[in-house]
Amino acid sequence: MTDFFAAAATDDTPIEPSLPDGWELVVGLEVHVELDTATKLFCGCANQFGSEPNTNICPTCLGLPGSLPVMNESAVELAMRLGRALGCDVNRSVMARKNYFYPDMPKDFQTTQYDQPTNSDGRVVLGDGFVVGIERAHIEEDTGKSTHVGGGGRINDAEYSLVDYNRAGVPLVEIVSRPDVRTIDHAKAYVEELRGILLATGVSDARMEEGSMRVDANVSVRPHGSAELRTRCEIKNINSVRSLGRAIEYEARRHIDLWTNDGAPDQETRHWDEEGGRTTSGRSKEDADDYRYFQEPDLVPLEPSAETVAAIDAAMPPLPAARRAALLEASGADASAVGIVVERGQDGLAMAAIEAGAEPEKVVTRLVNDLAVDDWSKVEGEAFAELIRMESAGELSATQAKQILGDLVEQGGDPAEHAASRGFEAMDTGELESLVDQLIADHPEEWARFTGSDDGDRKKMQGFFTGQIMKATKGQADGKAVAQLLAQKSS
Amino acid sequence: MSARITRGDVEHVARLARLELTDEEIELFTGQLGDILEHAADIEALDVGDIAPTSHPLPIVNVFRTDEVVPSLDRDEVLGQAPVAESGQFRVPPVLGEEP
Numbered sequence: 198m199t200d201f202f203a204a205a206a207t208d209d210t211p212i213e214p215s216l217p218d219g220w221e222l223v224v225g226l227e228v229h230v231e232l233d234t235a236t237k238l239f240c241g242c243a244n245q246f247g248s249e250p251n252t253n254i255c256p257t258c259l260g261l262p263g264s265l266p267v268m269n270e271s272a273v274e275l276a277m278r279l280g281r282a283l284g285c286d287v288n289r290s291v292m293a294r295k296n297y298f299y300p301d302m303p304k305d306f307q308t309t310q311y312d313q314p315t316n317s318d319g320r321v322v323l324g325d326g327f328v329v330g331i332e333r334a335h336i337e338e339d340t341g342k343s344t345h346v347g348g349g350g351r352i353n354d355a356e357y358s359l360v361d362y363n364r365a366g367v368p369l370v371e372i373v374s375r376p377d378v379r380t381i382d383h384a385k386a387y388v389e390e391l392r393g394i395l396l397a398t399g400v401s402d403a404r405m406e407e408g409s410m411r412v413d414a415n416v417s418v419r420p421h422g423s424a425e426l427r428t429r430c431e432i433k434n435i436n437s438v439r440s441l442g443r444a445i446e447y448e449a450r451r452h453i454d455l456w457t458n459d460g461a462p463d464q465e466t467r468h469w470d471e472e473g474g475r476t477t478s479g480r481s482k483e484d485a486d487d488y489r490y491f492q493e494p495d496l497v498p499l500e501p502s503a504e505t506v507a508a509i510d511a512a513m514p515p516l517p518a519a520r521r522a523a524l525l526e527a528s529g530a531d532a533s534a535v536g537i538v539v540e541r542g543q544d545g546l547a548m549a550a551i552e553a554g555a556e557p558e559k560v561v562t563r564l565v566n567d568l569a570v571d572d573w574s575k576v577e578g579e580a581f582a583e584l585i586r587m588e589s590a591g592e593l594s595a596t597q598a599k600q601i602l603g604d605l606v607e608q609g610g611d612p613a614e615h616a617a618s619r620g621f622e623a624m625d626t627g628e629l630e631s632l633v634d635q636l637i638a639d640h641p642e643e644w645a646r647f648t649g650s651d652d653g654d655r656k657k658m659q660g661f662f663t664g665q666i667m668k669a670t671k672g673q674a675d676g677k678a679v680a681q682l683l684a685q686k687s688s
Numbered sequence: 689m690s691a692r693i694t695r696g697d698v699e700h701v702a703r704l705a706r707l708e709l710t711d712e713e714i715e716l717f718t719g720q721l722g723d724i725l726e727h728a729a730d731i732e733a734l735d736v737g738d739i740a741p742t743s744h745p746l747p748i749v750n751v752f753r754t755d756e757v758v759p760s761l762d763r764d765e766v767l768g769q770a771p772v773a774e775s776g777q778f779r780v781p782p783v784l785g786e787e788p
Contacts, residue, residue: 242758243757253760254760269753270752271755272755357779359777492744496744499750500750
């Protein structure tokens with residue numbers, strides 16, 4: 198278990214910062230996810246991150262006169278799949294134009310859904326059982342990407358902007374939560390859980406750093422025990438789960454400061470400034486939202502049949518919550534360790550290893566501690582189980598087992614074969630014993646300290662002898678067997 | 689001036705649409721837009737309680753295309769038609785206002 202805690206400590210474990218007494222946080226989250234389709238939402242241009250600027254563009258996504266959008270069937274299927282995974286109702290839906298003037302959309306509007314979204318009324322259940330309501334999960338197109346040049350690259354004092362339309366028209370789903378979140382930990386856990394659902398369903402690769410998953414937070418505060426909803430601010434430009442926590446905390450404290458000093462926050466969009474660790478006002482009041490939504494006349498309504506929705510439900514892969522429950526039951530391991538294994542998508546491997554007869558708790562611990570790698574696809578459940586068995590039986594030392602696991606990650610195959618080719622023959626107990634005897638004979642002073650009454654000395658010398666043996670055997674000796682032998686000899 | 693639309697409404701919409709209108713134009717459009725809305729208001733005289741809102745003039749739903757990539761336009765040709773291009777991108781004046 199010691200190893201596990203060491204691993205957990207490096208894992209940016211959130212520590213809930215406490216807000217001033219008497220105040221409660223109220224957070225709703227808007228998460229945009231790019232759907233994992235081959236093409237854009239309304240045209241056949243590639244939906245591809247990292248292409249050369251303006252190479253995936255056509256008359257439709259450039260908004261040229263005479264072009265017409267045609268809906269991508271896969272995008273709608275993925276959106277409905279996500280909706281069902283979030284427990285939403287899938288509705289008859291209609292696309293709408295959201296009108297605004299900004300060069301990231303050459304059409305001067307974004308095609309989205311307004312009063313008739315595809316998915317509504319769902320929920321996400323977090324690992325600790327907390328429920329976050331989902332108001333809607335609607336389909337829309339992404340905008341182009343603008344880069345501000347000059348004036349330090351800031352939006353307000355740039356000399357000019359460069360626009361790349363590769364992203365314009367990429368299919369998105371915007372998932373709007375209800376304002377149910379009350380703690381920073383739950384806000385982060387919600388985003389992590391959504392990410393797990395997106396990966397499990399294959400709806401999106403959900404990479405925050407590449408922008409295929411983007412999180413905006415609506416933050417307000419209120420006195421504890423109050424049911425009112427006070428003025429909220431929408432925080433944009435949050436690029437990681439860690440930033441989400443920092444941004445919410447900063448914004449909540451700003452609001453509390455205003456309210457307790459006879460002020461009030463303005464309802465506005467604010468930008469998270471990662472370096473400065475603060476939020477800044479995003480737009481002036483005179484530019485307040487007035488998007489003049491109306492139904493998109495160039496696209497017909499989406500009206501999935503009951504059979505279509507039933508087929509989506511039938512094909513739904515197991516979701517993270519169910520997978521955690523299954524592994525928890527099969528392994529009896531610690532819930533947070535199980536959470537890590539499922540988050541990494543290693544629960545299939547864990548279950549296979551347990552089925553192959555490996556000690557369930559050890560499987561989870563080994564995965565958490567030793568398999569934090571990107572690609573473990575070559576490791577077979579049976580091989581992993583065999584490796585754990587070999588280590589438990591003393592046929593491999595802990596160091597050797599780690600090396601063999603490295604071999605399995607790189608090449609796959611059978612651990613016994615890797616052990617043989619590395620020359621990791623199990624050390625004969627007799628051989629080990631004669632080595633220990635030799636060491637004792639060579640180091641009488643150290644041995645006297647080991648057998649003496651000073652506990653501190655004994656521990657130090659245990660380390661000394663174990664180290665010498667490992668050195669002599671090039672790490673092949675089993676640590677447990679060495680400890681046993683030393684204890685035997687001293688009694 | 690029509691009761692359905694005021695000078696203020698026209699000024700507001702003109703600002704949203706980034707249009708610069710003269711006083712005479714605001715006056716003219718306030719009247720014209722009012723007339724159009726007045727015309728559309730004729731429908732209020734009809735009983736439409738049993739008619740579902742029309743999403744689309746054609747009674748069809750679920751028109752899709754398959755998710756297959758088709759070639760995009762040639763970048764140089766497209767950028768050649770832009771007033772200014774730089775580094776394979778469209779160069780535009782400093783952006784005022786804010787993205788949605």
